[in-house]
Amino acid sequence: MTVPPLELSDRYRDALTLHVDDAGLWVTCTSGDQExxxxxxxxxxxxxxxxxxAEAA
Structure with a gap:
């Protein structure tokens, strides 16, 4: 399965990345030098x- 990762960040440069591969979904959170x-x-x-x-919104 090839899906581009979803990368989100806020004004403080904290980031959330979602990545999908054959094993499943991976979630990475980054803040400063911590990940x-x-x-x-x-x-x-x-x-x-x-x-x-989405339905609740």
Whole structure:
């Protein structure tokens, strides 16, 4: 699966990156020189959560 990563940042230069590969979804949070990555997460669980959030908005 080839999907470009989603990269979001705020005015303080903190960043959130979502990356999908064959293993699942990876989430990386960066603040200054600190970084943490979790994954692989089940794509289905994230998709269900995003869909529910979009419907609630």
């Amino acid at each position: 943490v990555t979790v994954g692989p997460l089940a794509r289905e669980a994230i998709a269900d959560w995003l869909e529910a959030g």
